[in-house]
Amino acid sequence: MKSLLKTQDLVSYIGPYTILQGVDVEVGFGEAVVILGRNGAGKTTFLRTIMGLVQTRSGILELDGKNLVGMPPYEIQKLGIGYVPEHYGTFDLLTVEENLRLAMWKEDADSKARLNYVLDLFPDLKLAYKRNSKTLSGGQRQMLSIGRALVNKNKILLIDEPSKGLAPVIIERVALALNEIKKETTVLLVEQNFALACAVGERFYIINEGKTVENGSVKDLIKDKELQAKHLGI
Ligand SMILES: Nc1ncnc2c1ncn2[C@@H]1O[C@H](COP(=O)(O)OP(=O)(O)O)[C@@H](O)[C@H]1O
Ligand SMILES: [Mg+2]
Incomplete structure (x- = not known):
């Protein structure tokens, strides 16, 4: 398996607080x-650290062999990381x-094709295309938030608790949409909903108190009730 995203011993901080204290993930x-991982484990902070929104103190953080540490968020995004933040990014x-077009790095034949892909993936967005996004339901907003990341040609999509x-x-x-998306794009999904996590993920990592503590195949995790109880409270 050729590694696209790789972190090793990743430590990051917000002001005086060290939040990630050793995260090893390879995608x-x-x-x-x-x-x-449980609430407050550091999952959102992990994605924000990848995007350069939270500062790395030490460790390895690479996309396709390129070091991301110290790079500003707009450059990290342009390397091909689509980011769907927690609580929608609309x-x-x-x-x-407007939400979709504003997210585009450029408007050309490629991005028009990707826009059509998004509208086919989420017919709700096609129906509401000219509507103010304030009028959308929570689910439709989540679709729009994912759509905003998909209008660009990304190498990987980071999605935080959709x-x-x-x-x-x-x-x-x-x-269903994420299962379509993963046919086209590498996906790193943060999710507390175990059923959704299992429906989409092939491999998993568990973060606990800012550290990766377990990893393996989702198939094995589904059978491992002990591990589920220990770290996920299931
Ligand atoms: N801006 C911040 N300032 C201080 N602490 C923060 C901040 N953001 C998150 N944290 C702390 O970092 C830890 C991890 O938070 P977070 O990454 O949001 O967890 P998760 O997404 O797994 O629920 C929590 O203890 C949280 O209180
Ligand atoms: Mg979170």
Whole structure:
């Protein structure tokens, strides 16, 4: 497996607080990897550290062999990392179309094709295309937030808890969409919803108190009730 994203002993901090205290994660080209862990474990901080929004103190952080440490977020994004933040990354005052077009690095034949891909993936967005995004439901906003990351040609998509606050039937639709997306793109998903994590992820890592403590195949995790109870409270 050729490694696309790699962290080793990654330590990061916010002001006086050291939040990540040793995260070792490797994501291969084409993989779908899920990050699990309890509330406050450091999952969001991990994605924010990758994006350069949280400062790295030490350790390795590489995309496709290129060192990301110290690079500003806009450059990291341009290397081909799509980031879907926790609690949606959409602009309420803009229409669906404006949200999607504003996210594009450029508008050419390629990005138009990707925009059509997003609208086919999420027909709700096609129907609401000219509507103000403030009028969208939570699920539709999550779709728009994912769509904003998909309009660019990314190497990897980082998605932070897309199920949060959504009804089970909507979570199922998000799962279907993520299963489509992972056919095209490498995915690193942070998710506390165990069913969604298992439906999408092939391999998993568990973060606990800022450190990666376990990893393996999702198939094995589904059978390992002890591990689930220990770190996930299932
Ligand atoms: N801006 C911040 N200032 C201080 N501590 C923070 C900040 N953001 C997050 N933390 C702390 O970092 C830890 C990890 O948070 P987070 O990455 O959001 O966890 P998760 O996404 O796994 O629920 C928590 O203890 C949280 O309180
Ligand atoms: Mg979080």
